[in-house]
Amino acid sequence: MTQGIPDSLAELWRHGGRLDEAMRLFPDSPRPWLDLSTGINPRAWSPPDLPQPDARALPTMAALRGLEAAAADWFGTSPERVAAVPGSDLLIRLLPQLLPRAPLLAVVPGYASHLEAAVGAVSLADVAKSLRQGDNLLFANPSNPEGHLLGRAELLDIVGQGGWLVLDEAFADATPGSSLAPHLHGEEPVILLRSFGKFFGLAGLRLGFAIAPPAVIQRLRALLGDWPVSAHAIAWGTAAYRDRDWITQTQAFLGRQAAALDALLAQHGLAGDGACPLFRLVRHQDARAIFRRLARAGILARPFEHQPDWLRFGLPADDDALSRLRQALAHG
Incomplete structure (x- = not known):
């Protein structure tokens, strides 16, 4: 390990979302971390009248x-x-x-x-x-x-x-x-x-x-x-x-946010691939170096063991998250 950067990313190859492992491997990175390693909608369904079932009873x-x-x-x-x-x-x-x-x-x-x-x-x-x-x-x-x-x-x-x-x-x-x-x-x-x-x-x-x-x-x-x-x-x-209104509005939001992510990546010479708005796969010869640069900035992307030129980006939740990713990519 050199300057707080792990020689192996094996702990992060299996799945996205392993934020605890990222924090352990990069202990000096700023917090809170921005987790872009998964394909999970960053704006969760959370209505004001969220049902509160009785967990003491078995489901019927x-x-x-x-x-x-x-x-x-x-x-x-x-x-x-x-x-x-x-x-x-x-x-x-x-x-x-x-x-x-x-x-x-x-x-x-x-x-x-x-x-x-x-x-x-x-x-x-x-x-x-x-x-x-x-x-x-x-x-x-x-x-x-x-x-x-x-x-x-x-x-x-x-x-x-x-x-x-x-x-x-x-x-x-x-x-x-x-x-x-x-x-x-x-x-x-x-x-x-x-x-x-x-x-x-x-x-x-x-x-x-x-x-x-x-x-x-x-x-x-x-x-x-x-x-x-x-x-x-x-x-x-x-x-x-x-909740069909939320579903319709969220599908539209995901499309707009994916377009914003595509534009941001393109500004830094990274071509995002994929038809699913929840993530983009980038192929780049310096993918591992980009991963480490982002991790040092407290941003977790998704590396791959057998494709060292692959790096996947989950969808940033808002303009603040996009701005943080933009700054990290720009200060390489």
């Missing part, structure tokens, strides 16, 4: 089904095709128990948890071929970390070619029109994974959803038991999905 089945119905209505599908789960990351790890015994392969590059749940990897170019061979495939749309978006027609063309297609739509709420949920109605071999926390900015609530044929949903509910999510997750999730 009626309340749970009400949450799933509210989510299904927003997703554009029917409630019998939706199951609430305690975070989409857990759902990823349950996939081997839900799918047929064919191998589950993760598309690379991709989300670290996908690779941990899978037994192998495949490139995006070989997705259709692998499905025809009977493999089950897992990948994100928009992709993580690149933010690339496959069109609905392209995805529907590969549905039903053999194995099961598992699409992680964690960022679909921030990317209107990207979800396959409204276009699947029968027994198509497709499972969609949805995240509540990323778009609504409440990642710590640990709430996600599976969208799948009813038989798969029943197997999942049997695995999770009668109380898969907390009373707060049920109450807040139900109210949030019904």
